[in-house]
Each structure stands twice: as structure tokens, then as C-alpha cells.
Amino acid sequence: MPPTSPEQEWKKGSAELLVLSLLEDQPRHGYDISKLIQIRSGGFLRFHVTSLYPLLYRLEDRGWIASRWVEKADQRRRRYYSLTPEGRKVLRSQRKSWKEFVTAMSLVTGVEHA
Amino acid sequence: MHDWKRIVQDRIAPLRLEPTAESDLVEEFSQHLEDRYRELRSGGASDEEAYRNAISELDDTYPLRKESGRAQHVAKYDPVPVGDARTDSLAVGKFMEVLWRDLRYAARIMRKTPLFVLFVVLTLGLGIGANTTVFTVINTLILNPLPVPDSSGLAAVGLMKARSTSKSSAPQPLSYADLKDYQARNRVFSSLAGYTSSRPVTLQAAGASEGMFSELVTGNYFSTLGLKPAAGRFFLPDEDTTPGAHPVAVMKLRDLAIALRRCG
Numbered sequence: 001m002p003p004t005s006p007e008q009e010w011k012k013g014s015a016e017l018l019v020l021s022l023l024e025d026q027p028r029h030g031y032d033i034s035k036l037i038q039i040r041s042g043g044f045l046r047f048h049v050t051s052l053y054p055l056l057y058r059l060e061d062r063g064w065i066a067s068r069w070v071e072k073a074d075q076r077r078r079r080y081y082s083l084t085p086e087g088r089k090v091l092r093s094q095r096k097s098w099k100e101f102v103t104a105m106s107l108v109t110g111v112e113h114a
Numbered sequence: 115m116h117d118w119k120r121i122v123q124d125r126i127a128p129l130r131l132e133p134t135a136e137s138d139l140v141e142e143f144s145q146h147l148e149d150r151y152r153e154l155r156s157g158g159a160s161d162e163e164a165y166r167n168a169i170s171e172l173d174d175t176y177p178l179r180k181e182s183g184r185a186q187h188v189a190k191y192d193p194v195p196v197g198d199a200r201t202d203s204l205a206v207g208k209f210m211e212v213l214w215r216d217l218r219y220a221a222r223i224m225r226k227t228p229l230f231v232l233f234v235v236l237t238l239g240l241g242i243g244a245n246t247t248v249f250t251v252i253n254t255l256i257l258n259p260l261p262v263p264d265s266s267g268l269a270a271v272g273l274m275k276a277r278s279t280s281k282s283s284a285p286q287p288l289s290y291a292d293l294k295d296y297q298a299r300n301r302v303f304s305s306l307a308g309y310t311s312s313r314p315v316t317l318q319a320a321g322a323s324e325g326m327f328s329e330l331v332t333g334n335y336f337s338t339l340g341l342k343p344a345a346g347r348f349f350l351p352d353e354d355t356t357p358g359a360h361p362v363a364v365m366k367l368r369d370l371a372i373a374l375r376r377c378g
Contacts, residue, residue, distance in 0.1 A: 030142055031149040048170075049146045051177035053139065079142055 015055055016064075017098055018045070020083065020091040023065060027082035030056060056081055064090050116151065116165060118144035125172045129179060133216055147171060263340040271296070271306070287311075293332070307331065307338035317373050324373045328363070336364070 022028060022036050030053055038046045047055075059065045064087030071077040083091065105111065122143040126136065147168045154164035224231045259265050272285020273292075288296070293308040300306050309331040317324045333354035341348070344367050353362050365373070 029145075031146045034146070048172075048174060049143050050172060050175050053142055053146075054177050054180070076145060077141075078145060079138075 014098070015047070015051075016059065017091070017094045019055060019059060019081075020064065020087055020094065023081055023083040023087070024091060027080040029078040029080050033081070059087070063087070116148075118147045118151075121169065122147065122172065125175065126178065129175070130219070130222060133219060143172070261341075268339070269303070305334055305338040307335040309335060319373070322376065324376050326369060326373065 018037055019033060022033050028036070030049075033056075034047050034049075034052050056065065056067070060067055060081070063084055065081045066084050067079050067081045069077050070080050119140050122140045123136075126139060126143075129136075131139065150171065151164045151168040154167055155161070159167065260268065262268065270285070271288065273288060274285050287310075288308070290308065293306070297306045309329050312327045312329055315326060315328045317326055333349040333351060336343075336348040343364070348364055349362055353359070
């Protein structure tokens with residue numbers, strides 16, 4: 001196993017929440033999810049293809065997201081991922097936990113949450 | 115244009131994914147890399163830069179290796195949907211390549227699960243053996259029975275040692291002298307006839323010759339089988355009693371017609 005930086009570890013811990021959050025409003029394909037994570041995090045967070053898709057498959061295995069291949073005219077087919085009702089519940093729960101975690105971290109470290 | 119599918123296939127080949135799961139992964143990864151490449155190109159990157167950048171996404175395969183066990187489960191989609199580009203690629207000559215990869219995968223799986231393979235082979239062997247036996251019986255008794263009126267009343271008589279040490283238990287043929295002896299003492303069968311194995315002979319007529327197969331049989335051969343001639347007659351009772359007498363033959367009507375036609 002390759003050595004990991006703290007950023008990588010934090011990213012790993014929050015990856016599920018990131019993906020679930022992005023799928024809350026609408027189904028998205030993998031590249032779309034990857035781009036949004038990069039853009040909305042200001043480039044700080046970025047998932048490579050080899051880590052994003054295994055994560056998506058894992059979430060799908062758990063029944064939190066569902067996928068289907070979609071073919072559009074003049075385009076290659078793409079697999080779109082969407083949030084399942086179970087995933088929506090998990091998202092709510094993870095958001096709550098995350099807020100509590102960040103608050104606790106701020107209290108201990110003195111780092112103000114933006 | 116870069117062949118993203120080939121690039122992805124080469125990178126994930128060592129993961130030894132189940133073919134359908136691998137096919138889905140290749141599809142998604144190559145699509146992702148192509149999107150990334152196009153985006154970089156539209157942002158002003160050169161072909162080389164965009165290619166290197168996109169391909170670097172595949173550098174760290176550790177997460178994929180870690181999740182490859184789960185990735186095996188992604189094959190719940192149709193492997194080659196209608197309109198998929200892969201269908202065309204198979205059609206233009208990649209069929210053998212895909213077949214070879216599948217065969218290698220099958221061989222790897224079989225090496226990993228020898229007990230399962232043994233079980234499958236034994237199951238198939240027993241199944242095929244049982245089917246063959248049943249078919250042989252049905253074929254002999256129902257589909258292609260002997261062309262005699264009462265085939266169930268026929269029995270082949272042969273010689274066997276009482277304490278045979280041979281692995282083969284096939285009956286051995288009788289001598290003519292033994293046959294005569296058995297015929298004289300027979301109290302089991304209504305009739306006992308003798309025949310030899312098939313042997314080649316040459317029919318000569320009108321200066322031409324025709325090769326065919328024959329059997330030497332006793333005079334009561336046809337009456338024992340309960341057959342009636344389609345034309346002419348079978349052997350008369352005294353035609354096999356005098357050694358060296360003029361031989362008599364019975365031919366299949368079809369063979370006789372062919373032989374006569376060839377001999378003019």
C-alpha cells in the first residue's frame with residue numbers, strides 16, 4: 001500500500017458524503033461528478049478515475065446509489081448514477097455527523113469553520 | 115485519435131476482473147479519460163500534454179486493486195448492448211482477441227478452483243455417459259431395431275472362460291465344429307445358426323468385377339432370423355451339407371442392382 005498524506009486520508013473519509021451530496025439534485029455520470037468535486041472544492045479535492053469509480057460501485061453495492069446506461073443521439077453511452085431513497089437517508093445522516101465532527105474539531109483545535 | 119479503451123484494458127488487465135465487469139470498467143474509464151483529454155485540449159493543452167495528463171489518472175491503481183473484488187459485482191448490465199461500439203469492433207476482427215482473453219481468464223479461474231473443476235468434469239462425464247448409454251439402448255431397440263420379425267427373441271452365443279483372467283469379457287466366436295455340436299445338443303433355442311464376421315469379396319460378372327462385403331452363414335441362417343426373400347429364394351436345406359459343393363449367395367436387392375449395373 002502506498003504512503004498516504006493527511007489530505008488523502010481526509011478525502012477518503014469524506015468521499016462518500018461528497019458523491020452522495022452531488023447526486024442529491026440530479027443523476028450524474030462519473031466525469032460530471034469528478035469535475036464538480038474539483039470545481040466546487042476550488043481544485044483542492046480531486047478524484048482520479050481509479051478511485052472514483054470503485055467508490056461509485058461500492059455505494060451502488062450498498063444500495064445508496066443506482067446506475068443506468070443512457071444513450072443520447074450523437075453521443076457515446078454513459079452510465080448515470082442517481083441517489084436511492086436509502087442513499088438519501090444516509091446522506092442526511094452523514095451530513096449531520098459531518099457537521100458535528102467539524103464542530104467538535106473546531107472546538108478542540110481552535111480552527112474556525114468557514 | 116487515442117485508443118482509450120485499449121489503454122485502459124492494458125492497465126487493468128493485471129487485475130484479472132471478470133470479463134463483463136472488466137468490459138463495463140473499460141467503457142466507463144475510457145469515456146472518462148476521453149472527456150478529460152477533450153477538456154484539456156479545449157483549454158489549450160497540446161495533444162501530448164493532454165494525453166499525458168489524462169493517462170496519469172490511471173497511474174495509481176491501488177484503489178482499484180483494493181476494490182477489484184467488489185468491482186466483480188458490477189456486471190449486472192447487458193455486456194454488449196445494442197448499438198454499442200464494441201459490437202462493431204468485434205465484427206472487424208477483435209473477436210479472436212476477445213476469445214483468447216476469455217480463454218486465458220477461464221484457465222486462470224480453473225487453476226484457482228481445481229476441486230470445482232473436478233466436480234464439473236465428473237458431473238459432465240457422468241451425465242454424458244448416462245445419456246450415451248440410454249441413447250444407445252433407445253437407438254438399438256426403438257429407433258434402429260434389427261430388421262427381423264422378432265428381434266427380442268434373438269441371442270448371440272459365444273464362448274467365455276468360466277474363470278476369465280482377461281480384462282475383456284467379450285464373448286469369443288465359436289468354431290464350426292462347436293456350432294455343429296451345439297446345434298445337435300440344443301434344447302434352449304428354437305434354431306441355432308452360424309455366421310462369420312464381415313469379409314471382402316469380389317463379384318465378377320460380364321468381364322467386370324465389383325468389390326463388396328460378405329458373410330459366410332449356415333443354411334438355416336435366414337430361417338432362424340425369420341426373414342423372407344424380397345425376390346428369388348434363400349438357401350435350400352441341403353445346400354450347406356456337402357463340403358466343396360457349388361457355393362450359393364444371397365445378396366441385398368439394392369447391392370445386386372448396383373453390381374449388375376456396374377458390370378454392364
